[in-house]
Amino acid sequence: MxxxxxxxxxxxxxxxxxxxxxxxxxxxxxxxxxxxxTASINGQSYRVKEIIYEAGMYSFTYAMDTAPQFSISSDYSLYSKQVTEEDWDQEGVLYPYEISRQELDTLFVPPSVSSNNFHKAIDQAKLIYRADKNDDIKTFYLVIQLRNGEVLLAVGYDNQDFRHIRWMFRLDKINDFHHETFAGNLNTVHM
Incomplete structure (x- = not known):
């Protein structure tokens, strides 16, 4: 009952x-x-925290005080700015990119000037994005988000005869995309 x-x-x-x-x-x-x-790389501006790889075959190198700044807009447009300039240049639009660990390793050319831990860093890759610049030397950018939230950015060249990465930077967030980062002008490269 x-x-x-x-x-x-x-x-x-x-x-x-x-x-x-x-x-x-x-x-x-x-x-x-x-x-x-769900930390996102877009809508952020970055400075170079560490140069973790540099292809040794080039005479031009970056130092920490001469390395460029980077910014990723909310629509995943990648911008860069040299320290000596006020204007930002659009380098391309980032898109998700699938690359195997072996394929990524082949892009690093010995001899190199690098810290010992860049291979450890790329082993921690969570997401990889790529942007292609529309220039004669076929510059490409890889933005690698690590599992711990850090961001790496590689600059390379996609020539058919010799694909390689020239620099890899560990980035440090400096502010949101729309704050004082773009007090200067934007130079847009139309793709």
Whole structure:
């Protein structure tokens, strides 16, 4: 008899409120636990924190105080700015890029000037994006987001005879894309 009375209980407001509280709590906990895992590279500006690879066959090199700054807009357009310039140049639009570890290794040419940990860094790759610049030397950029949230940027050349990476930088976020980063002018390269 008691079980029948439980099923015939006529207080729907109580059950609706209880069910709503449970749903809101579950959604809140789900959002709170997934907070940092969706860090995005776009909408950010970066400075070079470390030069972790440099192809040794070139005479021109960057130092920390001469390395360019980079910015990625919300629509994944990649911009760069030399330290001596005020204007930002659009280098291309980033798109998701699939590349195997072996293929990536072949792009690094010995002899190189590099820190010992660049291979360890690329082993931690979570997402890779590529942008192609429309120039005669077929410059490409690889933006590599690591599992720990750090960002690497490689600059290379995609010549048929000799594909290789010239520089790889470890980047450090300096601010959001739309703040003081673009106080200067934008030079857009139309693709």
């Amino acid at each position: 008691r079980i029948k009375n439980v099923f015939n209980y006529k207080k729907p407001k109580f059950w609706i409120v209880l069910f709503s509280v449970i749903i809101v709590a579950a959604v809140g906990i789900g959002l709170a636990t997934n907070h940092g895992s």
